[in-house]
Amino acid sequence: MHLYQAVILAIIQGLTEFLPVSSTAHLILFPWLLGWPDGGLAFDVALHIGTLVAVLLYFLRDWVKLALAGIGMHYPAQASPEEVQQNRRLFWYLAAGTIPAAILGFLFEKKIEDAFRQPLPIAGAMIVVALVMWWADARARHLRTLPETTLGDSLYIGTAQALALFPGVSRSGITITAGLFRNMTRETAARFSFLLSTPVIAGAAVKELPKIMKLHHAGALDIPTSTILIAIVASGLVGYAVIAIFLRYLQTRTLRLFVYYRILFGILILSFWFLHGGHAR
Numbered sequence: 001m002h003l004y005q006a007v008i009l010a011i012i013q014g015l016t017e018f019l020p021v022s023s024t025a026h027l028i029l030f031p032w033l034l035g036w037p038d039g040g041l042a043f044d045v046a047l048h049i050g051t052l053v054a055v056l057l058y059f060l061r062d063w064v065k066l067a068l069a070g071i072g073m074h075y076p077a078q079a080s081p082e083e084v085q086q087n088r089r090l091f092w093y094l095a096a097g098t099i100p101a102a103i104l105g106f107l108f109e110k111k112i113e114d115a116f117r118q119p120l121p122i123a124g125a126m127i128v129v130a131l132v133m134w135w136a137d138a139r140a141r142h143l144r145t146l147p148e149t150t151l152g153d154s155l156y157i158g159t160a161q162a163l164a165l166f167p168g169v170s171r172s173g174i175t176i177t178a179g180l181f182r183n184m185t186r187e188t189a190a191r192f193s194f195l196l197s198t199p200v201i202a203g204a205a206v207k208e209l210p211k212i213m214k215l216h217h218a219g220a221l222d223i224p225t226s227t228i229l230i231a232i233v234a235s236g237l238v239g240y241a242v243i244a245i246f247l248r249y250l251q252t253r254t255l256r257l258f259v260y261y262r263i264l265f266g267i268l269i270l271s272f273w274f275l276h277g278g279h280a281r
Contacts, residue, residue, distance in 0.1 A: 001036065005036050006228075010230070010232075011238050012027065013027060013047040013238075014238025018239060018246060021258055021262055025170070039222075044208075045208045046228045048235075049205050050233065050234065051239040052202055055194055059198065065087050066094070067091060069088040072088075097154035097155060101165070105165055121166075123266040123273070125168030126262045126269070127266035130262035133255055133259055137256070137259075139180075143183050144182065144184045145185060153192075156182060157175050161175050179193065187250045187251050190250050
């Protein structure tokens with residue numbers, strides 16, 4: 001893989017990881033459409049490390065408050081007991097919400113990837129989730145904020161997050177949609193989605209790192225280390241900017257733009273597939 005290809009895919013990862021359009025679908029389909037080589041495991045992990053760093057840095061203060069409150073500390077010192085209690089509850093709600101995705105990923109991740117990492121099911125997932133997203137956005141009352149989150153919300157949204165293992169679903173797309181079904185505001189649903197995704201992305205990266213280290217020590221990496229590092233930085237910078245812009249966007253706008261994009265992208269993939277007899281160019 002050339003450096004420019006790695007940078008373009010890193011930018012795509014940064015753009016799509018946090019928008020409700022499925023980063024996995026884009027990283028599979030763009031090389032398929034353009035005839036580019038598969039970056040392999042090391043490259044996929046590198047891109048996710050970049051966006052993991054982005055979400056960690058963006059929500060660093062939140063995670064410090066939540067984690068310290070979660071283990072029983074009164075932090076920040078000037079916070080009221082009610083605020084600390086809210087942070088403590090939210091920390092453990094987020095921990096509970098990661099369980100469904102962790103279990104499904106442990107049991108079925110490889111089988112799901114092997115069976116559904118193809119253009120047709122990805123295109124179908126893009127369109128179906130778009131329609132569900134539109135329905136949720138249209139029917140939600142957009143009333144509830146982050147301090148009002150319950151354990152039921154977390155388990156409901158966490159179960160939805162497990163569906164993101166299917167390429168084309170989109171982790172942020174399905175969890176924001178689930179939050180809207182729980183009558184959260186759009187910004188609250190997105191913020192909760194990003195917080196909930198952090199442990200899952202981190203766990204996936206940590207799980208794959210030993211394999212990367214083995215490849216590195218064996219000299220079997222297909223992509224130069226310098227290219228991997230550049231990809232990490234590019235995906236991280238773009239991802240951080242996208243989080244900030246997307247959260248501001250949702251304060252005043254709907255998800256309709258992303259619904260249209262998902263449907264059009266799905267139709268494009270289906271058209272390309274049938275016109276070329278089920279093969280990439």
